């Protein structure tokens with residue numbers, strides 16, 4: 438008798454859909470079988486599709502608060518606006534903004550996310566209460582000020598001490614230096630040394646825009662990835678967001694160092710940053726995950742949309758329909774995100790964490806040649822019926838069990854007023 442049994446469903450296993458039953462005990466998948474399984478709670482239904490839940494590998498969850506506040510601007514202009522508004526944010530605002538993000542993510546089949554932001558204690562509380570998984574870091578920027586460097590590092594490290602591995606292992610707390618243009622090489626070197634000492638990962642924005650590449654060249658005489666490599670920053674404990682403007686040699690450096698890259702196609706389009714060389718990276722064996730970025734530059738957490746954009750963009754970038762296939766983006770959205778942060782999830786396999794999304798077929802899933810193509814190219818997101826995270830049901834029949842949605846949207850609407858005055 439398993440605590441949860443999912444019977445006779447079309448399951449995404451090793452890149453294809455096969456009929457199987459899944460048994461869950463504690464926080465892990467304990468059985469994947471062709472036979473029917475017994476469970477205290479069971480899910481059955483001939484049209485059920487089960488996938489490893491998505492992992493949103495780069496976001497700033499509470500930026501839901503600024504969704505729609507700075508529109509049709511490129512990154513540096515957008516950031517100037519955003520940074521002015523972020524100064525008005527309080528700890529409590531961040532809590533409610535994050536809760537809204539989590540509601541949307543759960544409804545889109547996302548079980549876990551990586552967040553780099555401010556007032557991270559509030560983000561951790563929201564993650565704890567809502568039952569999802571997260572890799573969290575306080576976004577640090579020294580901006581060439583030694584005193585600020587010290588303060589930022591202190592906040593970042595206190596956060597790691599307070600929250601790493603909390604809530605039954607659902608939270609992983611890591612280092613989050615913002616970017617090479619807001620952090621000095623000295624600061625980044627210190628962060629890397631500290632991270633190595635305690636064996637912690639690092640998440641950072643790198644090579645997002647052409648402006649960044651030019652800025653780093655004029656300051657340090659080299660490109661962002663080369664700069665990071667020169668200071669000994671890059672290895673398999675580092676996850677970079679974006680990586681839009683990489684040359685061949687930089688891609689080779691990332692491969693050699695085992696760095697993971699998070700692709701954020703919609704945000705990169707919306708801020709007119711560019712289209713990353715995802716095919717080249719995947720072909721060379723780089724672990725590429727998928728992210729929404731903050732929804733002030735997206736403007737929603739819809740991982741089906743994110744997958745579709747990721748695949749379609751690469752097809753025209755390379756003028757090859759097979760540049761990035763449906764299976765590639767499914768893996769980017771699931772297994773690769775977990776792998777980037779060293780979390781044993783993202784696969785329907787015995788021993789893996791039980792983070793699973795159960796979907797039903799919507800009309801646009803018919804006729805059903807192969808659910809993989811329906812998921813990547815036709816889904817709206819409404820197909821996600823139930824979400825299981827760490828072996829617990831957090832959404833059932835599209836009702837998020839852990840969060841009062843109306844309270845959250847009311848609060849956020851009130852908070853918005855201070856940004857418009």
Ligand SMILES: N[C@@H](CCSC[C@H]1O[C@@H](n2cnc3c(=O)[nH]cnc32)[C@H](O)[C@@H]1O)C(=O)O
Pocket residue numbers: 497516519520523553554555575576577578589615616642645704730731734
């Ligand atoms: N503690 C830092 C703030 C860094 S937090 C992370 C920051 O990343 C910003 N951000 C959000 N999306 C992006 C992006 O796509 N590229 C670069 N920065 C972003 C976000 O607005 C937030 O201010 C300080 O003292 O300035």
Ligand SMILES: [Zn+2]
Pocket residue numbers: 495496497642678730731
């Ligand atoms: Zn970002």
